[in-house]
Amino acid sequence: MGAFVLALAGAALLAQWLLWLAPGDPVDLLTADPELRAAMVERWSLDEPPHVRTLAFIEGALTGDLGVSLTYRPGEEVAALVWRAGVTSAPTLVLSVLLAVGAGVAFAYIGQGWTLSRRAVQALSVAPVFLLAATAVVSINEATFYAIEAGWIARPSWFALPLGDSILKSALGVTVLAIGSSALTDVHQASDDELRRIRRSGYVDAARARGAPLWPHVLWNLVPPLTTITVSRTAFFVGGLVVVEKVLQLNGAGAMLWQACRMRDYPLALGLVVGAAAVVCAARLVGDVVRIGVDPRLRA
Amino acid sequence: MLLSLMLTAQAEGLRYAEDQAPGIVNPLFSTTMSEARVNELLFDSLYTDDPDLAAKPNLVSLSELSEDMMSLTLRLRDDIIWHDGEPLIADDVVFTIDAMRDDATMSTEAGRVKWIERAEATSAQTLVLYFVIPEPRPEEKLFFKILPKHHFDSSEVHRTHSFRTRPVGTGPYALTRYNDDNSITFEANADFRSDVSIPELVMREVTDKSYQAKLLIYESLEGLVRVLPRDLAVLQNNRKVELYPYQTNSWWYVGFNLERAPFDDVRVRRALSHYVDVEALLAPIGTGEILSGPFVKSSPFYNHDTRPYDYDEMRAAALLEEAGFTQSEGMWVRGGEPLRLTITAHQTLESAQEVVINLQSQLRGAGVEVDVEFLDEAAWKARIWRERDYELVLSQWSFDRNEDIREQLHSEGARNFGSYANPDVDGLLEEARLARDPHVKKTALRRVHRLAHEDAPMIYLWTLDSYSAISTRVSDVVIHPFYFFTWIADWRMR
Numbered sequence: 001m002g003a004f005v006l007a008l009a010g011a012a013l014l015a016q017w018l019l020w021l022a023p024g025d026p027v028d029l030l031t032a033d034p035e036l037r038a039a040m041v042e043r044w045s046l047d048e049p050p051h052v053r054t055l056a057f058i059e060g061a062l063t064g065d066l067g068v069s070l071t072y073r074p075g076e077e078v079a080a081l082v083w084r085a086g087v088t089s090a091p092t093l094v095l096s097v098l099l100a101v102g103a104g105v106a107f108a109y110i111g112q113g114w115t116l117s118r119r120a121v122q123a124l125s126v127a128p129v130f131l132l133a134a135t136a137v138v139s140i141n142e143a144t145f146y147a148i149e150a151g152w153i154a155r156p157s158w159f160a161l162p163l164g165d166s167i168l169k170s171a172l173g174v175t176v177l178a179i180g181s182s183a184l185t186d187v188h189q190a191s192d193d194e195l196r197r198i199r200r201s202g203y204v205d206a207a208r209a210r211g212a213p214l215w216p217h218v219l220w221n222l223v224p225p226l227t228t229i230t231v232s233r234t235a236f237f238v239g240g241l242v243v244v245e246k247v248l249q250l251n252g253a254g255a256m257l258w259q260a261c262r263m264r265d266y267p268l269a270l271g272l273v274v275g276a277a278a279v280v281c282a283a284r285l286v287g288d289v290v291r292i293g294v295d296p297r298l299r300a
Numbered sequence: 301m302l303l304s305l306m307l308t309a310q311a312e313g314l315r316y317a318e319d320q321a322p323g324i325v326n327p328l329f330s331t332t333m334s335e336a337r338v339n340e341l342l343f344d345s346l347y348t349d350d351p352d353l354a355a356k357p358n359l360v361s362l363s364e365l366s367e368d369m370m371s372l373t374l375r376l377r378d379d380i381i382w383h384d385g386e387p388l389i390a391d392d393v394v395f396t397i398d399a400m401r402d403d404a405t406m407s408t409e410a411g412r413v414k415w416i417e418r419a420e421a422t423s424a425q426t427l428v429l430y431f432v433i434p435e436p437r438p439e440e441k442l443f444f445k446i447l448p449k450h451h452f453d454s455s456e457v458h459r460t461h462s463f464r465t466r467p468v469g470t471g472p473y474a475l476t477r478y479n480d481d482n483s484i485t486f487e488a489n490a491d492f493r494s495d496v497s498i499p500e501l502v503m504r505e506v507t508d509k510s511y512q513a514k515l516l517i518y519e520s521l522e523g524l525v526r527v528l529p530r531d532l533a534v535l536q537n538n539r540k541v542e543l544y545p546y547q548t549n550s551w552w553y554v555g556f557n558l559e560r561a562p563f564d565d566v567r568v569r570r571a572l573s574h575y576v577d578v579e580a581l582l583a584p585i586g587t588g589e590i591l592s593g594p595f596v597k598s599s600p601f602y603n604h605d606t607r608p609y610d611y612d613e614m615r616a617a618a619l620l621e622e623a624g625f626t627q628s629e630g631m632w633v634r635g636g637e638p639l640r641l642t643i644t645a646h647q648t649l650e651s652a653q654e655v656v657i658n659l660q661s662q663l664r665g666a667g668v669e670v671d672v673e674f675l676d677e678a679a680w681k682a683r684i685w686r687e688r689d690y691e692l693v694l695s696q697w698s699f700d701r702n703e704d705i706r707e708q709l710h711s712e713g714a715r716n717f718g719s720y721a722n723p724d725v726d727g728l729l730e731e732a733r734l735a736r737d738p739h740v741k742k743t744a745l746r747r748v749h750r751l752a753h754e755d756a757p758m759i760y761l762w763t764l765d766s767y768s769a770i771s772t773r774v775s776d777v778v779i780h781p782f783y784f785f786t787w788i789a790d791w792r793m794r
Binding site for chain 2: 022023024025026028029030031032033034036037039040043068071072073074075088141145155159160163164165246249251262263264
C-alpha cells in the first residue's frame with residue numbers, strides 16, 4: 001500500500017512539474033490585462049512553486065478533495081469530473097484489454113506457430129492508434145454515405161461518425177485501442193511462444209496419452225505469462241485512450257486529459273494523471289494476485 | 301446489418317459545428333468566439349445591429365442623451381421576459397454593469413463598461429447611465445449582454461457561479477441541456493418577442509476543422525460558421541448546401557517586435573515588407589483583399605490613398621544597405637552576423653502553416669535566414685502577449701463593430717505587444733476617441749492608417765473572404781459578420 005501511495009504521489013509531482021514547465025498558464029487563456037492577471041494568479045495560487053502546489057494537492061487528495069476545475073468546467077469538482085470520465089472510459093479500456101488478450105490467444109492457438117499468422121497480426125498492429133481510428137472513421141462514413149446516396153440502405157441513426165454516441169463508435173474505440181496499442185502483437189507473440197513450450201511439456205504429453213482434452217492444461221498455463229504481458233501493457237492502453245477518445249470524440253478520461261492540458265487546467269490534469277497512475281498501479285496489483293493465485297510455486 | 305440500424309436521423313433542428321465547445325456560458329467571462337455565439341443565442345443587449353450594421357434599439361424603447369453627452373436615459377421595453385418567466389427590469393441592466401465593473405468579479409469583459417462611470421435605476425423600467433467623458437454615440441457601445449439580477453446574490457460574481465450551468469437570458473433560445481458528447485442543445489424561447497421558427501439548435505464540437513465540411517455533406521450538420529477555403533469548391537457544387545459570404549472586421553498581419561534588433565529599425569521593417577509578395581502568399585489559401593493598414597477596406601476609416609508595399613526587391617535591397625547590411629554569398633549580413641529571424645504562428649490559425657512556409661521560402665530567396673515555430677493557444681498568449689518573447693509573428697486581429705484599434709496601436713495599448721510607439725498616432729487615437737463629430741473621427745483614424753503604414757510595425761496582409769455554409773433546408777438566412785446568430789429568429793427551416 002505504501003508503494004502504491006508513493007507511486008501516486010510521484011505521479012502527481014511529475015505531472016505538476018511538467019505542467020509548470022509547459023509555456024502558458026490558465027490565466028493566459030483568459031486575459032491579457034496585467035491587473036486582472038495578477039488578481040487571478042493570486043486567487044488560484046499560480047505563483048506558488050510546483051512542489052508547494054503538489055503538497056497542497058496531496059493534502060486535499062487524502063480527504064478526497066482534488067480541487068475544482070479552472071478552465072475546462074469552471075467550478076466543478078475535479079473528483080466528480082474524474083469519476084465521471086473514468087466511468088465512461090472504463091468499458092473501453094477493459095473491453096480492449098480482453099479483446100487484445102482473447103484475439104491474441106485465439107490467433108496463436110489457431111495459427112499454431114505459423115509464421116504467416118504472426119506476420120499478419122504484426123501487420124495489423126503496426127499502425128499507430130490515431131491512424132487506425134481516423135482511417136476507420138473515414139472508411140465507414142464514406143462507405144455508408146455511398147450506400148445511402150445509392151438508396152441501398154436507410155440512413156442509420158449513428159451516422160456520421162464521430163458525432164453522437166453509438167454502439168458502433170464504442171466498438172470501434174475498443175477495437176482500435178486493442179489493435180493499435182500493439183498489445184495484440186505482444187499477446188500473440190507471447191502466446192505463440194508459450195503455446196509451443198506448453199505443448200512440448202511433459203504434463204501435456206501425459207494428458208495426450210490419457211486421451212484427456214488438452215485445452216484446459218494449455219490455457220491454464222498461459223494465464224501467468226499472459227497476465228505479465230497484459231499488466232506490462234496497461235500504461236500503453238491508458239495512454240492510447242487519449243488518442244482514441246480524441247479522434248472518436250468519446251468523452252472519457254483520455255479526451256478530458258487532452259483538453260485539460262490544452263486549457264492548462266492544472267487541477268483537472270493532475271487529477272486525471274493521478275487517476276491514470278492509480279489504474280496502472282491497480283492493474284499491477286491485480287496481476288500479482290492473479291499470478292500468485294494461479295501458480296502455487298509463487299506462494300512460497 | 302451494423303450499417304443500417306433502422307432508425308433514421310432527420311433532424312428537426314439545426315446542428316452547427318464549433319471547433320471548441322464553450323468553456324463557460326456566462327457573458328461576464330467570455331473569451332472565445334464560440335462563447336460569443338452561444339451568448340448571442342441566449343442573451344440580449346440593449347442595442348443590436350440592423351441588417352445594415354447600424355445600431356438599433358433592442359431592449360430599449362426610448363432613449364435620451366443629455367445635452368452635454370455625459371448621461372443617457374434609457375426606458376426599457378415592457379415585453380421582455382427572461383427564460384424563467386420573470387420580466388426584464390432596469391435593475392438587471394444596472395446589476396450587469398456593476399458586476400462587470402466589480403474588481404472581485406474579475407470579468408474578462410470589464411473593458412466594455414469602463415467608459416460608464418455609474419448606472420442608476422430611476423424606476424422599474426428606466427435607468428440612467430453616467431459617462432466618464434462625453435459620449436456622442438453611446439448606443440454603439442451598448443452591445444454587452446444583460447444578465448438577470450435575481451439569479452445572483454451580489455455584483456461579485458465568480459466564474460464558478462452555478463449560473464453557467466443553467467444560464468437564463470432573454471434571447472431567442474434557451475439552453476436546454478449539456479450533452480455527454482460535449483454538444484449543447486438549445487430550444488426556441490416561446491416568450492421571445494418574435495416568432496422563432498427553428499425549434500431546436502444543437503452546437504456540436506468538431507475539433508477537426510477539415511472534417512466539418514464532410515459532416516455537412518453527410519447531412520450530419522446543417523451549419524458551418526466558417527468554411528475553410530479549400531472546402532469552398534466542394535461545397536459550392538453540393539446542391540444541398542448554400543454558401544453565405546460575409547465580411548468580417550479581421551485582418552492578417554506579420555508583426556515585428558520593435559524591441560528586438562534589427563526590427564527596431566524602420567528601414568529593415570520596410571525592406572522586409574518589400575520582400576514579401578503578399579498576393580503570392582494569399583493565393584494558395586483563399587481570396588480576399590490586400591491591405592495597407594490596420595482596417596478592412598470596407599471600413600470608413602480605411603485610407604484608400606495609402607497603397608500596400610509593393611513587392612520590390614531593388615527597393616528592399618536599397619533599404620537594407622542603408623541600414624548597414626551587405627550581401628555575402630547570397631545572404632544579408634551586418635557586423636558579421638546574418639540577418640536571421642524566427643516567425644512564430646498560432647497552431648490553430650487555419651492555413652497559417654501554409655502561409656508561414658511560403659513566407660519563409662520568399663524571405664530565404666531574398667537572402668534572409670528564417671526559422672519557424674508554432675505555438676498552441678496558452679503558449680502563444682504567454683510567449684507573445686505576456687512575455688513578448690518573439691521576433692516576428694503571423695496572426696490576425698478580429699474587431700467588433702467599433703473597430704477600436706487603440707489596444708493594438710496605442711503605445712500603452714494592452715495588446716500592443718510589438719511595443720509600437722508613435723506619439724502622433726497616440727494623439728490621433730485619442731482625438732478619435734473623444735471626437736463628437738464622426739467626420740473628425742474618420743479623418744483622425746485615416747491619418748492613423750497612413751502613419752501605421754509608414755512606420756511598418758506590421759506587414760499588413762489581407763482580410764479573407766469568409767463564407768458560412770448552411771443546409772438548403774434553412775432559408776431566410778442573414779449572418780452577422782461577428783456574432784453570426786444575431787438574426788437567427790428570422791431563419792426558417794423546412
